[in-house]
Amino acid sequence: MTLILDPDDPAGWREADAPASSGASGSHLTDGLNPQQREAVEYRGPALLIVAGAGSGKTRVLTHRIAHLIETREAWPSQILAITFTNKAAAEMRERVQALLGEGASGMWISTFHSACVRILRREAESLGMSSTFTIYDSADTRTMLKRIIKELDADTMGFTPAGAQAKISKLKNELSDADTYARNANLNDPQEAVFCEIFRQYSRRLRDQHALDFDDLIAETVYLFRAFPKVAALYQRRFRHILVDEYQDTNHAQYALIRELTRPVEREVVDELDAHGILVRGLTDDHGEIPGASLTVVGDSDQSIYAFRGADIRNIVEFERDFPGAKVVLLEQNYRSTQNILSAANAVIQNNFDRKDKKLWTADGDGEKIVGYTGYTAHDEAQFIADEIEALHRAGVAYRDIAVFYRTNAQTRALEEIFVRSALPYRVVGGTKFYERAEIKDAMAYLAAVANPLDELALRRILNTPKRGIGPATETAIAQFAEQNEISFRQAMRSAAELGLGPKVRGAIGGLADVLDQAAAMLVPSQRGLDEGTNEGAAKVSDVLVYLLEASGLIAALRNSRDPQDETRAENVEELVAQTRDFDRENPGATLVDFLTQVSLVAAADELDDASGTVSLMTLHTAKGLEYHAVFLTGLEEGLLPHQMSATEPGGPAEERRLFYVGITRARKRLYLSLAMSRAQFGEVAVAMPSRYLQEIPEHLVDWKQSPGMATSRGGTQPRALNARRPGSGPGGAWGTRDRDLERFSVTRSAATKTEWANKVTANVRDNGDLTLDSGDRIRHADFGEGTVNQVTGEGSKRIAHVAFDRVGAKKLLIKIAPIEKL
DNA sequence: GCAAGTTCATTTTTT
DNA sequence: ATGAACTTGC
Numbered sequence: 066m067t068l069i070l071d072p073d074d075p076a077g078w079r080e081a082d083a084p085a086s087s088g089a090s091g092s093h094l095t096d097g098l099n100p101q102q103r104e105a106v107e108y109r110g111p112a113l114l115i116v117a118g119a120g121s122g123k124t125r126v127l128t129h130r131i132a133h134l135i136e137t138r139e140a141w142p143s144q145i146l147a148i149t150f151t152n153k154a155a156a157e158m159r160e161r162v163q164a165l166l167g168e169g170a171s172g173m174w175i176s177t178f179h180s181a182c183v184r185i186l187r188r189e190a191e192s193l194g195m196s197s198t199f200t201i202y203d204s205a206d207t208r209t210m211l212k213r214i215i216k217e218l219d220a221d222t223m224g225f226t227p228a229g230a231q232a233k234i235s236k237l238k239n240e241l242s243d244a245d246t247y248a249r250n251a252n253l254n255d256p257q258e259a260v261f262c263e264i265f266r267q268y269s270r271r272l273r274d275q276h277a278l279d280f281d282d283l284i285a286e287t288v289y290l291f292r293a294f295p296k297v298a299a300l301y302q303r304r305f306r307h308i309l310v311d312e313y314q315d316t317n318h319a320q321y322a323l324i325r326e327l328t329r330p331v332e333r334e335v336v337d338e339l340d341a342h343g344i345l346v347r348g349l350t351d352d353h354g355e356i357p358g359a360s361l362t363v364v365g366d367s368d369q370s371i372y373a374f375r376g377a378d379i380r381n382i383v384e385f386e387r388d389f390p391g392a393k394v395v396l397l398e399q400n401y402r403s404t405q406n407i408l409s410a411a412n413a414v415i416q417n418n419f420d421r422k423d424k425k426l427w428t429a430d431g432d433g434e435k436i437v438g439y440t441g442y443t444a445h446d447e448a449q450f451i452a453d454e455i456e457a458l459h460r461a462g463v464a465y466r467d468i469a470v471f472y473r474t475n476a477q478t479r480a481l482e483e484i485f486v487r488s489a490l491p492y493r494v495v496g497g498t499k500f501y502e503r504a505e506i507k508d509a510m511a512y513l514a515a516v517a518n519p520l521d522e523l524a525l526r527r528i529l530n531t532p533k534r535g536i537g538p539a540t541e542t543a544i545a546q547f548a549e550q551n552e553i554s555f556r557q558a559m560r561s562a563a564e565l566g567l568g569p570k571v572r573g574a575i576g577g578l579a580d581v582l583d584q585a586a587a588m589l590v591p592s593q594r595g596l597d598e599g600t601n602e603g604a605a606k607v608s609d610v611l612v613y614l615l616e617a618s619g620l621i622a623a624l625r626n627s628r629d630p631q632d633e634t635r636a637e638n639v640e641e642l643v644a645q646t647r648d649f650d651r652e653n654p655g656a657t658l659v660d661f662l663t664q665v666s667l668v669a670a671a672d673e674l675d676d677a678s679g680t681v682s683l684m685t686l687h688t689a690k691g692l693e694y695h696a697v698f699l700t701g702l703e704e705g706l707l708p709h710q711m712s713a714t715e716p717g718g719p720a721e722e723r724r725l726f727y728v729g730i731t732r733a734r735k736r737l738y739l740s741l742a743m744s745r746a747q748f749g750e751v752a753v754a755m756p757s758r759y760l761q762e763i764p765e766h767l768v769d770w771k772q773s774p775g776m777a778t779s780r781g782g783t784q785p786r787a788l789n790a791r792r793p794g795s796g797p798g799g800a801w802g803t804r805d806r807d808l809e810r811f812s813v814t815r816s817a818a819t820k821t822e823w824a825n826k827v828t829a830n831v832r833d834n835g836d837l838t839l840d841s842g843d844r845i846r847h848a849d850f851g852e853g854t855v856n857q858v859t860g861e862g863s864k865r866i867a868h869v870a871f872d873r874v875g876a877k878k879l880l881i882k883i884a885p886i887e888k889l
Numbered sequence: 890g891c892a893a894g895t896t897c898a899t900t901t902t903t904t
Numbered sequence: 905a906t907g908a909a910c911t912t913g914c
Contacts, residue, residue, distance in 0.1 A: 150904085179904055204903085280904055375903060476900055479905095496903085537890055667904070687902045709901050725902080748899075749905040 094133045094165060098126075105395040106130045109139075111357075112389035114313075114382070115364040118426045119411070119731035120402030120693065123364050127309060128158055130362065131173070132165035134307055143172030144306040146327070146359075150315065152177060152668065154691060174305070178320050179280065179667050182287040185301065186278070187659070192294050193286065198659045200277040200514055200521045201666040205502065207231055207268075207279050210523060214267045220260050230264050237265070238281035239317045239376035241288060244269045274554075276520045284319040291326040299331045299339055299356075303349060306359050312691070313365035313385075317376035324361065331356035361389065368415050368424070371687060371725050373717060400426045402693055404433025407737050410763045411730040417762055418720045426731070436763070438770040439740045440756070444477070444701075447742045448484035449849075450771070451698050454738060455490060455681060456878065458696055463736075465491055467695035469682045471729050473707045477700065478683055485681070489866045489880040495684040501665055505624065505635040509642055510665065512614040513607075515556075516585045517658050522548075522555040532623035534574040540567060544575075556582075581617040585610050589658055600655060607661045608646035615639065686725045689732050697733035699726070702741040703754040726759045739768065837881060837888065839867050848885035850874050 095103045105115045105126045117123035131147060134140040149155040155175045163170050174181060183201070190197040202210070211227040211234075214220075220230075237247055244266040253259045272278065278286060291298035308327055310316065316324075331339075333354040340346050349356045365382045373379065386392050400408055408426045415421070437454070441447030455468055470481060470492075478494055485492045500506060508531050514524040526545075530536040543565050548558035562575040588610050590596075592603025605613075615621040624636035649661050682694070686707075701707065707726060712718030730737060745754045756774045770776070839845065843855040845867075853871030858881070860866045865881045879886065 177904070283904085371902075372904095374901075474901055533891085535890075539890090685902065706901095711901055721902095746905080 094129045094136065098122075098129070099399055101395055101397050101399075102126050102129075105397070106133050108393050108395065109360070110391070110393055111360055112385075112392035113360075113362045114385045114392055114394045115362065115397060116394065116422075116424070117364050117366055117397045118400060118424060119366065119369065119728070120400040120426070121397035122399075122401050123311070123397060124154075124158065124161070126397070127311060127362075127364060128161040128165060131158075131162050131307075131309065135162075135166060135170065140307050141172065142170040144304065145173045145175075145309070146181065146305040146307070147173070147175040147309040148178055148181065148311060149175065150177065150312040150691060152180065154311065155180075177667065178316075178323070179283050180663075182283040182323070183663055183667065185287055186283065186290070187663075189290055189294075189297055192297055193290060195273075196276045196518065196520070198276075198518050200275065200518045200524070201283070201663065202272070202277050202279045202523065203666060204231065204280070205507070206523055210271060211264070211268060214264055214271075218260065218263060218267070220264060223257060223260055225260065225264065230261070230268075233261070234265055234268060235279075235281050236376060238279075238285050239319050241285055241319050241322060243285075271522075274520070275522050276518055277523070281319070284317075284323055288319060288322045288326060291323075295332075295335055296338060298326060298329070299335045300344070301327060302329055302331050302359065303339065303344070303346065303356050307362070308359050309362040309364070311364050312369075313363035314367050314370040314379060314382045315365075315372040315377040316381050317372075318378055318381075319376075321378065321381045328358045328361050330358040367421060368418070368724055369690065369728050371690065371721060371728060373721055374715075396424070398424060398426060400428045402734050403428065403731060404430065404735060406432050406435060406767050407730060407733050410436055410737070410767050411727055413764055413767075414723060414730065414759055414762045415727045418723055433735055435769040436737045436739060436767050438760075438768045438773060439738070440770075440772050440774045440776065441740065441742045442744065443751075444480035444742045444745050445484060447700060447740050448480045449488075450740060451481065451700065451738070452484050452488040452490055453877075454698070455696075456488070458736070463695055465679050465681045468698075469684065469689065469692070469694040469696075469732070470698040470700060471684060471686050471689050471732070472700050473686055473709055473725070474701075475685060477706075481683060481700070487880060487884055489860075489864075489878045490681060491679060492681040492683055493678065495682050496688050500638070500641075501668070503635075503638055505639055506642055508620065509611065509615060509639050510662070512582075512585075512618060512620070513611060513658060514662060516582055516589065516610065516614070517662055519556045519582075519586070520554050525555050525559070528618070529575075529578070532619050534578070534619075535571055536574055540565075540571055540575075543567070578618065581614065584617065585614050588613065601657050602655070604657065606646075606650040607656075607658050608643060608650050610658060611643055611646050615643070686729050690728055693732050693734055695734050696736035696738070697729070698738040698740065699729045700740050701745070702726075702739055702757040702760055703745065704757055705754065706745070707757050707759065723759060726757075739763075741774070743774070837886075839865075839881060839888065844889040845869065845886045846889055847871065847877075847879070850877060852889065853877075 095106055098106065102122055102125070105113070106129045115123060115126060117126070127147070131145055134145065135142055147155075147158060149158060155177060159170070159173065159175045162173070162175075174184075176184070186193070186195075186199070187197045190199060208227045208231055211230050215225050215227060215230065237243075244262070247265060248262040251258045251262055253262065272282070291301070305327060308324065310324060336346050336350060336354055336356055346356065351357050363382070363385060367379055367382050370377060370379045370382075381388075386394065403411075403426075405428050408428055412425050416423075439447065439450045441450055451470060455465075458468060459465060472478065472481075475496070482492070482494070501510065508528060511524040511527040511531075514521050515528060518524075522545075526541060529541055529544075544555060544558045544562075547561065547565055548555045551558070551561075553561075556579075559575050559579050562572045562579075565572075567575075588605035590604060591601050595602030595604065621636060621639055624632045624639065627633075646661065649656065649664070653660065686699075708719050708722035712722050715721075739760065741756055741760075742754055744751050746752075760774075839855050839858055841855050841857055844852060845855060846852050847869075850869075850871045851873045853869040855867050855869050856876075857868040858865060859868070867879045867881050867884070867886075868876065869879060870876050
């Protein structure tokens, strides 16, 4: 029996074969599963909720369920829509399903909410009166727009900020509200409200004029499309017979509504109409001539809901049974990831959250090692402990890629990075400063965006004077006004530069830019054959267009010829972008420029993770969701950081922070480290930090404190000290969280000294030992570690690493080029 | 219109 | 402490 796959049209599939009996062909898909997992794979019905505790094998269940549906011939791959949280998770799921089936399963839609919606919207753009090449604006783009709007409306005098307006608009869109709906219910007598309505309206209008959508629109517009055009909706309702949603606890109202629309039955009249248009419906209809709603499977864990700030509504999962009457619920509680000690800690912490269904993770694999705790004097001290422990793990055979360091805020990476660089520890920050957020990359991308969508005013204004070509703000405003008055686009107004009464130099510059963009656009037109066949044949590759734009616009030349030393790095970054477009062209033959722009817009932090890289991963607790590591370090476990200061005022804030901690704990397979600092620099000021309240929720016997908060404050002589501890002082034994003025003073001096010597590694110049040569046997002195003997030197050039046995603190690895050392 | 100097806010998490 | 944003002088 062969599967004949027609990815985009499952028409006629019923005639192909009678479904095989599920037992026989699906057995290898249920072997080795526990009874609950097996039920989750085999259950058939309109709605299924899988409550999957952390590490309970939910990805396995999902992939097996999909494969089972296909192998039993209950569904064609093209009838399956699976929604994951990140593109990486989607790719992984696709691979695993294909591995289970042993053959290609093309036609399945496995993607994020956003990617799936873009795909639908580009296809159906016409219905919405929009170009299929619409631009997707990221949060930086929308903030720029809002900034302009607020300025023009003088709304800043009323206390409006771009960030504030952005948050509020995003929240409204996630509730499926729009500018008009909002204005109708708003109290317009309140001037504050009235101005906000105007901001919202302007913002929406500009997006529409520029054929651009923001992140929230991607979901909301798809819902709108389905509600306004039942026939369009019916195409997708008919196609997707099985919808599976992962991380359901983090869906917001708009996403919930989208799922509701997709699982709606197709009414008889619409079915008839589809039939009349030659769309096959035979075999899909029930006795009433309707196409029944798709079957829905959602997987989630309300204890891991950590995106309420972004509109995620925990009620979606809590009230699933009410929303979908007759839904089956399967509970997965057995954990296959972590040791019992780690799970006991996680259970103890999450138990403190009220109104949750009691649920306890358990494993059959034994207690494992104790959790390790450490309290540093400063963030640098904490980071040093982490670096040392990572080295110890590595020596014990744990690969770097199997180790991760988590933190609450991105700002915490600084201290960690400084110490990791100095310790020659290979690491990678996931998320954080993203490549595509760099100014020079955004510039280059804006050129591409302006070519792909000529109505994209934001992109045009960005590149208008980048590189510098003598077009200043005055000229920019003049063009914008001319466009407004004549009701033409910004791009068209540029063509009319002659009518603006500008000088010949400026006019030439504008014309030159317009010509470059026209030329690039011409490169992208497919050949006649491509046009006839609706393919992209004959169109220039993305990399070729980018190279043309960079050279013809003078952008790359400006960076190369600049005397600003940072521009050299920027030129390299732009070249890296060119390399990335080449990769894209190679991996996606026939893909368009718009495809490239879409992919870039929708990358998530976790998508950057490269499993093959031999590096330690650093990321926020949010990014860590869904991942797992052999060893996990949870850092900065202090009041004000976790729970974060900002969460205190939010209703449900502290509970969500606790879930965040819970998510962090449950990422660890074998080893878990909890660390904090007694003092932390914030805004350049050093402040005393208190241990996080959540630490006390972990039973004492589970944690082995190498240096407890009490020890760190008292610095008593009998206690084990930090590996690079300062002189132990004397003093009364401090309790959990007591202050110590000596400590404060000490920390300030230490960190200040370190800071001056070790300015930021990216921007400022780092200490450079240059050609310092070291050999085994040499004696050196280190700023922090004191004197020691070099055992060995490895690596080449600037990557040479000294393996040093220090007299006081033992063995360390140092990057010779930048370590604060001198030869004695 | 541009470069250098000064002020100022910034830090919660992200598709 | 740092980088963005604004002001001042050429």
